[in-house]
Amino acid sequence: MVIKAYGTYYSPNANRAFLVLHEKDVEFELVKISILEGEHKTPEYLALQPFGLVPLLQDGDLKIFESRAIIRYIADKFKDQGTPNLYGSTLAERSQVDQWLELENGTFSPIALTLIKEHLYKPLLYKQAADPKVVEEFTEKFAKILDIYEAHLSKHKYLAGDFVSIADLAHLPFGYIYFNVAEKPELLSSRKRVAAWWKEISSRPAWKKVVSIAAPDWESWTKGAKSFYSS
Template sequence: MIELFGADYSVYVRSARLALEEKGLSYDLTPIDIFASEGPSSEYQSLHPFGKIPLLKDGDFHLYETTAILRYVDEAFDGPTLQPATPKLRAGMTQILSILDAYAYRTLVWDIYVERVVKTRDGAPADEVKIASALGPARTVLAALETLIEGEPFLLGELPSLADCHAAPMLSLFEIAEEGDLLLKSTPRLAAWLSFFKSRASFQATAPVRTD
């Protein structure tokens, strides 16, 4: 049995779960609350030296870093392949995964979504300077993704790939912020993809309990 450690609110955990769902694999999600005041247990820290989520366990094999987990899930198990067949499309997929980790996560999720939506839930003011400074980098991310889309209805054409699994959790949170919703209007192919992917069974099966 595959075991995934993490919390349903985490975009990275959802990315791994989407790949598991798209492969049609069953797995257990073992809760790890990474933001608990006492932090993750020392046992968890010994398996994930950076103390982040997710972590995948397959028998006595443990793996952390989400893009490694995504590739392992696709390559180690039966089910529909989630990596395109041609070198150019595979490179495009890796490029999208890398852009999401290097440029999208911090800007779209933390600087805009968390600041505008999560922080203000309990009445705290958003850091408007942080949000305003993130808009330019966010535009760059969206424009890059828009040009890397290689068909429809998925990011790389007719079949779902690891790029969809990694992009959907970040972009769906970003869209909840008013700035995200507005900026996505300037990238219509990306907006159409997001709207399509949000209707997938895998996306619905991995919905966090609370997102706004």
């Protein structure tokens, strides 16, 4: 039975699941559920995902929501397929993967999302200018976090050690929109180790596939934001 993945490629959280499915060479059926079009609140979808969010993974009778639970499941079930050992091969390695996944979920991505909202979502969706105080505050927070990453990555090639893991990949959806789509690379360019790590993970074929599918939507966001500020 083919796995079903619900969501759209312009959803960063759904992209986290799609990315790992591609990284593990897992055949899956994409079931389009667009939040922008309200498809996540239909009775049919709420019967599958009662919180009305994406992504959702359906593997036979098993249903999993929350993107990081999904990527753990995919990496574990298909550990010898595609890129091996994305969730580590020992208990110690797995503890490091989980540690950096928690940091991505609780710190890195929320800060990036706040800045994305200011630079892209507010001008495009709400016709509002970015709040300079919010931008300054969260850029400073992001810089401090990336300083810690810089120190850690001076000792290891990847976050959990010397192997690429779902902890690294989980950073891509929100990080890519901030650094690349919103064109805010300054915090990377000033940190040699973080920049090298980012170049490595964002160059992976699986992520390039996600980007190629999502790019038209991201391009429209960028154009919309630039149009607002130049009007």
